Amino acid sequence: MTDISTMKNRAFPVPTYEEWKQEVEKSLKGKPIEKLYSMTYEQLQLKPIYTRHDLQSLSIEQYPGFSGYVRGTEPDGYVQKPWAVSQELSASSPQEWNEIAKHDIARGQTEIHFVLDRLGFSVTTLEDVETMFSGIPLERYSLRVDAGASSLPFLALFTAYLQKEQLPVDALRGTVGMDPLALLVQNGELPASLENLYDVMADVTKWAREHMPNVRTIIVHGEPYHHGGANAVQELAFAFATAVEYMNESLQRGLSVDEAATRISFSFAIGANFFMEIAKLRAARLIWANIIEAFGGSEEAKKLNVHARTSYFTKTVYDPYVNMLRATGEAFAAVVGGADSLHVSPFDEAIQPADEFSRRIARNTQLILREEAHMGKVIDPAGGSYYVETLTAQVAEQAWQLFQQIDAKGGMAKALEEGFVQAEVEKVAKQREHHVKTRKEKIVGTNFYANVAETSVKRTNGIARTSSEQSLDEERIAELKAGFSEKKWLETALYAAANRATAQEIMEAMKGNDSSIAVQSIRQWRLAAPFEQLRQAAEVCLEKTGRRPTVALINLGTIPNHKARADFITGFFEAGGFAVVKNDGSMSTEEAVAGALALGESHYVVCGTDESYVDAVPTIAAELKKAAPHVKLYVAGKQEPHVEETFVQAGVDGFIHIGSNCYETLVTVMNEMGVALDE
Known part of the structure; x- marks a missing residue:
């Protein structure tokens, strides 16, 4: 009896590339195959077919969990540990946020996630924190808090809350992170000097090493560049230039390479170019491993931790239900690319604050990928694809070259002051804008297949932020400043928070007398x-x-x-x-x-x-x-x-x-x- 391999070879003879090319050019009526080539915003030429030959010159490891980590940091992918369902939650008050958080974690959310600047209310006092987390079993869920330019005020209030409730601080896991350069990119200025913010970053990281060993304290965002129109290469290069700046500043303040590197969490936006976004996350792991190797870090420190969020840049106000499809494709790319945690945009993100329905659809998008599409059962499904592996290597190489340009300019802060980063992003943004305006880039329901009978959409600018401004206690601010002057940042803030200091008072005392940096901000916009x-x-x-x-x-x-x-x-x-x-x-x-x-x-x-x-x-x-x-x-x-x-x-x-x-x-x-x- 003929064995399977023999039968297969007889039934399906393997055509050579030249045979395939001849057939293609025949269908093109004699035109060269190069007519099918295309150029991406990253200036990478895409071919209509990739073969084993394309991989011969690439030095990418072949197994998940092996050094380099292109195919993931864990040998078994998501099999034992699925990605965290990390939907960002916002509300108009601490009490409402508490109710929403309880509701959503009971229905599949596995990580408690919020961004302080987008909450809809200010977390000002210890009472605010108590109301937010009342009845939420923090030991059962990881936490992701994006604290903006400085995590000091929130972390002080939050730790005071844990101590007051006699909850084990060392049992907490997740991220309570700060990213001052991301806020600088978005706003053009900072609430305090970079020097002070870097001092806080290092001090908080040292404190967490002792008291919150499972909490990351630094976030590096790629989203401000993506939402400004940057391509995948730029998003990676600027994020890693930021991370290296944070590493260097932390080393200067007494942290080791491993202590700093293992406390960093990256956050990337996932756009509409499916394979490019998969390659971006895979390339990110390779680049980070190379950076930490150059610093002399351990194998554990080389493992990239990445949070992904589907793109705000691609979402539309009109025909908003199409955003569900966009977000699903982007979420699929994030999972295939190996994200550790994921936020899926509610379909009405560009219009209004998410309600229970839009939150449910976004959350269930992740749960369907995990439970019904069984995405957690396949380890690195993109691995071995000639196209994806080639694209991964190309993205990594281009991002590394751009990263080196920034390094040669003295680092990310100096590149921002010079305007280099802003100019690079704006070049690509103008290309994107031109392609949208000429309809070379199609946006379904907006510049193509628009429905003029659609009910008029009234867009809001997010949740109306409730004001909880209180009068500042000048004596308390003076006490805080005295402690901060001795570089006892968290120790001083924690003592003050336990004694009813407010977040505003802590932030006011942080400002100091040093001049703060100012740069040209990168406009945040949407394609539509x-x-x-x-x-x-x-x-x-x-x-x-x-x-x-x-x-x-x-x-x-x-x-x-x-x-x-x-x-x-x-x-x-x-x-x-x-x-x-x-x-x-x-x-x-x-x-x-x-x-x-x-x-x-x-x-x-x-x-x-x-x-x-x-x-x-x-x-x-x-x-x-x-x-x-x-x-x-x-x-x-x-x-x-x-x-x-x-x-x-x-x-x-x-x-x-x-x-x-x-x-x-x-x-x-x-x-x-x-x-x-x-x-």
Whole structure:
């Protein structure tokens, strides 16, 4: 009996690359295969096929859990320890947050996660902390607290709470971290000098070594760069340049390499380019291992801890349920890439604070990946893919080169002061923005397949932050400053917190007399924002005048002759919230002109075949402009230069085609109509 391998080889002969290439070029009708190559925002050329040959020059280890850790830091992946379901929680008060946290951890959340600056209220007093964590069994869940520029005020209040409740401080696990450079990138300034913040970082880390051995104290965010438009290479390079700066500052303040490295948690945004995001997380582990090896750190210190959050940058205000699909794809990439914890964006993130429904959908997205898609049962599913392994190596190499450029400039803070980082991000951001505006980058429901019948969306700017400002006790601030001057940061703050000092008083005392750094911030935006501005302007127009900005089609001939271009123009204008008046086509120029004049609109677009345009367009333009000189007439489709010149002389105002800048064209038309864009 023929064995399986023999039968397989007979049934499925392995084609050579040259055979495959010949077949492809045959289907391309003789065009070279290079026509299928594409370039990413990282300036990496993607090929249509990858083979074993592509891996021959790559030195990537073959097994998960082995040094280098490209395939994960654990030999068994998620089999024994799944990723943490770490949904960020916010509320309008400590009591509401407590109720939400209890509700969500009872329904599958495995890590308690919040960002102080996005909570919706200030964690000011010991009573606030007591209310937040009342009845929550902290020993059963890991904790992830993003404390912004400084973790000192919160950590002092939180530790005072644990001590008051006689809860074991050393049993706590997770992250209570600070990232001053991330806040600097977003705001352009800091609440205290970098010197003081680095002192706090080192002091908190030393204290945690003794009292909270399972808690990380430093967070390095890649999100401010991603949400500014950066590519994957830039996000990695800037994050690791930040981490190295924190390492160096910690070493100067008496920490060892291992003590600093094992206290760092990285946080990356996961965007829409599925394979690029997988490669990014895999490359991140390789880069970190190389950095720690250069520092002389241990094998344990080389293991990257990474939190992932699906991208805010890719989410839309309009057609928001599509965000569920976007977040699912991004979450899938994060899991395949090997994230240790994950936050999935609620679908209404760009519109309003998450409610119970949107939180549930986001949380269940993770649970379905884990429980129903069985993502935790396969160890590094991307491992061995010729494409992913090649992309991983390329991303790592490019990120390392950019990281070295920043290092040569004296580190991340100096690169930010110089404006180098901001300029690099803005270059890519402008490319992305141009591609969105020209619709080369498609956003479903926004610049493509827009639904103008969608109910108007009123966007809010997050939870209205409740104020709990209290008068500052100047005597207590003076006492804090005295302790801080001796570099006893946490010891002083903890004593003060136990004696009812507030977070504001601790932060005020931290400021000191040193001048704080100031840089140009990186704008945080979303890809859909330009078209959302147009949609909102159209809706304001509807509210004020009773109708949307409107264009009318002048369709020539039967439906098959004009449908393709009529559909294109309809989608083109609906992306800006316009109403489009359609018809089944005119059989003569007289009928076309009469029909247009009967509508009484200010803007028209002729749709038909190039052949029908030759005689019809000049006549329609001349007659229409003669009867209504104020109207604007556009033609759908790009024409030969001499034809366009003839049409323009006849009265045509412009041409709209696949190469047009959709956003700029719509802005022009709105301006012609007197529709305000800035209301």
